[in-house]
Amino acid sequence: MESGGLLLWALPSALLLALLLQLSPRLRFRAKVLSYCALCLMASALTAPACLLWNGGRTVENMRIIKNVVRSFKYLYGLRFDVKGLEHFQVEGPCVIVSNHQSVLDMMGLMEILPDRCVQIGKRELLYFGSVGLIMYLGGVIFINRKSTSNAKSVMSGVGQAMTTDNVKVWIYPEGTRNGNGDLLPFKKGAFHLAIQTQVPVIPVVYSSFTTFYNPEKNLFTSGRIRVEVLPPIHTSGMTATDVTELCDTCYTTMRETFFRLSGTARRVNGSTPHLAQ
Ligand SMILES: CCCCC/C=C\C/C=C\CCCCCCCC(=O)SCCNC(=O)CCNC(=O)[C@H](O)C(C)(C)COP(=O)(O)OP(=O)(O)OC[C@H]1O[C@@H](n2cnc3c(N)ncnc32)[C@H](O)[C@@H]1OP(=O)(O)O
Ligand SMILES: CCCCCCCC/C=C\CCCCCCCC(=O)OC[C@@H](O)COP(=O)(O)O
Numbered sequence: 001m002e003s004g005g006l007l008l009w010a011l012p013s014a015l016l017l018a019l020l021l022q023l024s025p026r027l028r029f030r031a032k033v034l035s036y037c038a039l040c041l042m043a044s045a046l047t048a049p050a051c052l053l054w055n056g057g058r059t060v061e062n063m064r065i066i067k068n069v070v071r072s073f074k075y076l077y078g079l080r081f082d083v084k085g086l087e088h089f090q091v092e093g094p095c096v097i098v099s100n101h102q103s104v105l106d107m108m109g110l111m112e113i114l115p116d117r118c119v120q121i122g123k124r125e126l127l128y129f130g131s132v133g134l135i136m137y138l139g140g141v142i143f144i145n146r147k148s149t150s151n152a153k154s155v156m157s158g159v160g161q162a163m164t165t166d167n168v169k170v171w172i173y174p175e176g177t178r179n180g181n182g183d184l185l186p187f188k189k190g191a192f193h194l195a196i197q198t199q200v201p202v203i204p205v206v207y208s209s210f211t212t213f214y215n216p217e218k219n220l221f222t223s224g225r226i227r228v229e230v231l232p233p234i235h236t237s238g239m240t241a242t243d244v245t246e247l248c249d250t251c252y253t254t255m256r257e258t259f260f261r262l263s264g265t266a267r268r269v270n271g272s273t274p275h276l277a278q
Helices: 003-023 025-055 062-070 073-077 106-113 124-128 131-139 149-166 190-198 241-263
Strands: 079-084 096-099 118-123 142-144 169-172 202-207 224-230
Touching (some): 025 073, 062 131, 079 106, 106 202, 106 224, 142 149, 149 169, 169 190, 190 202, 190 241, 202 241
Parallel strands (some): 096 169, 118 169
16 A cells, blocks of 8 residues: 555544544543553563573573563553562561552562562463463463362462472462452462461561552543552461461451551441541
């Protein structure tokens, strides 16, 4: 096609698309989320060869490369992180880090503060997200089958051994799924079993609510500021399987209080009308 003809089609199409994006908040929201997914896919495809060349294959060392790439994404989406308590990551040896999980945007918050030699536990399905699955595999992400408790448990006990022999930290989202409703879901216990089985500290990390700048129900995806707090380690030496529930409850209560404080929002009591957070 001649360049004049191309211009005749391309220009009005671009203008029409821009107009549609302006008119429809839903379309604008979807386009922005889609752009995030495309960015992740593209960045992963470009970073994977660098990981292979630099470190030769699947290793936690690749997380440093991934982290440096992902940390630049926040500028594209106007997101800023105010981080407190990073000194609590300075523990000797392995630990289990637990944090709240609100959306796919959490990857940016994760990479903002990810300590060295730290891998995440992720659902098995992520492995099939094209280049994103590949980069996660290369970074050493541990994939679990959430549909099979026995499989998840046996993978987790293998993780425990690797943590101590390879001096690796593990990052787990104890809610077990994304939750953007302005509260925390009840915690699953795998992270706390792992910490007690390996006798390593649990370090809770809390991200403030995204709801003021990211809310799929309201087609909202704007720039925003996220407050992050790394809480002091909870030591597990001497704890046994009978302490799992108490450890899990302590973490949940502390993280939920911190979440409401950081978000400056209301506290829900048994799903009822929220009371103002103190
Ligand atoms: C360069 C550009 C890059 C672009 C960006 C791309 C990528 C960036 C790269 C890397 C980033 C990766 C980030 C990955 C994030 C992934 C996020 C997720 O996928 S979250 C979902 C997956 N994670 C989890 O589910 C973890 C939390 N879940 C659990 O801990 C669960 O307990 C479980 C182990 C999965 C099991 O769950 P299930 O529902 O099946 O059972 P229950 O929890 O109810 O437990 C039943 C029963 O078993 C006991 N239990 C649990 N675990 C253990 C254990 N390890 N040992 C012994 N017993 C265990 C539990 O206590 C229950 O018993 P009881 O009721 O008696 O207490
Ligand atoms: C050739 C295959 C093409 C596949 C296309 C896949 C498109 C998606 C591409 C990129 C998305 C970027 C996602 C970054 C990683 C997000 C990790 C994440 O947040 O996973 C969610 C998981 O914690 C919990 O899942 P659920 O809330 O239980 O659900």
